[in-house]
Amino acid sequence: MNHQCEELKDSYAPYALGALTGQEREQLEKHLMEQCPTCSTGVRAAINDTLALALAAPQQEPPGRIKEQLLRRVETSRLSAREAPAWKWLALAAMLALVVIISGGVRRISRLQEQLNIQRSANLELLRQINAQQQALDRQERVLVYLRQSDIVLIPLKATSKDFHYSGSAVWGKNGLMLLVNNLPAPPRDKTYQLWAITNKPVSAGIFKTDARGEATVEVTSLPPRATTKILAVTLEPEGGVPQPTGSPILAGQTPSAP
């Protein structure tokens, strides 16, 4: 163990816990990248000790529905990968829309993976991007569940002002509606977005907020009948939502059945 290793050994434990920050972390990582066997072994041992902490969590049985949902999700992903679906053009159109909506995807992950191999020093930042893409893929999986419904319509939602670039899509099937929103800034602290199904009057279909990337994926099961819904619209409302809209729509789209 050289002098530098001696200095760094107190960092093994906090590094393994993810509790080391700033210059101390950079110093250890730089040294590890130099393939120091002493410090690599020390960090490895500390990581294994850290993982043991997971077993100290109070043990609880998970609800049975998780496994059912997991296996259904897996089956859906397998079928999606294997089949050319019978509901062809509509799903295809929806999928194409999704490719745009969920910018990125598998190809981008592969590209990032290659970069990782070349650019070890930048690996943490790239991994964060992969994680974001993984979340996007998770989102896609959830949407695919909706797309597999036998009777779906795709409703594009556009910004009501040309000055804004946010957009959305709704996939509406017999089991409910999934709304996907993009580029919509997070609402102010005391506000929320609210979705409306407009028949002969606006009916609230729920409230939602967008994330830091301006995205939201909202599943709605309580809705008026699709046949009588003319328009889907989104307004900005006070926190918690309101029974009737108080603001003008910022996003709106006509249902295909609307005249």
Add this chain to the structure above:
Amino acid sequence: MQHQTNKPDAPTDMELVAAMKQRETGALSTLYDRHSRLVYSLALRIVQNSTDAEEITQDTFFQMWQQAERIDQRKGSVLAWLIVVTRSRAIDRLRSRKKLKAELSQDLLERLKTFGAPSVWDQVDSRERADIVKRALLEIPVEQREALELAFYQGMSQVEIAAQLDEPVGTVKTRVRLGMKKLRESLAHYAGEYESSM
């Protein structure tokens, strides 16, 4: 932490991962039955919310299904992979709830990829492992244990822990270092005690 089952004929975790690579859902089902309790309990301990814990559990096993090709025994066991991914997802959820930048949680996954390896108590039966860890933790002075738990379950840095406990950063660093040292010694002691009783 290679999981070993009590039944001699039962497939190992890595054999099940190999079957998952062949897209056998039965293998995923078996791995889920084997490890979901730990995954769910860890997620619940971190996020303190059963709805979030359910989502994290499902997402973690789905990620394992999708990324089975990337799980490599040389880089750590299946159980270690599950723990790292679960903790990463749960702390991301926690930080996103607190509107903090999710920065640290991915790190451990990367560190596991690089350094993960079997530990001294790998071969200990799963049923005994939680007891061993709990006994080992009880031997750590309470203020050291508190620092370890804030780091592991809350994803806090030493600086954040110091602010939370209103203690100097140097004090927290000492607690983390001594706490982990004691944990390692106790784990080795109890794992050895278990092995010698077999």
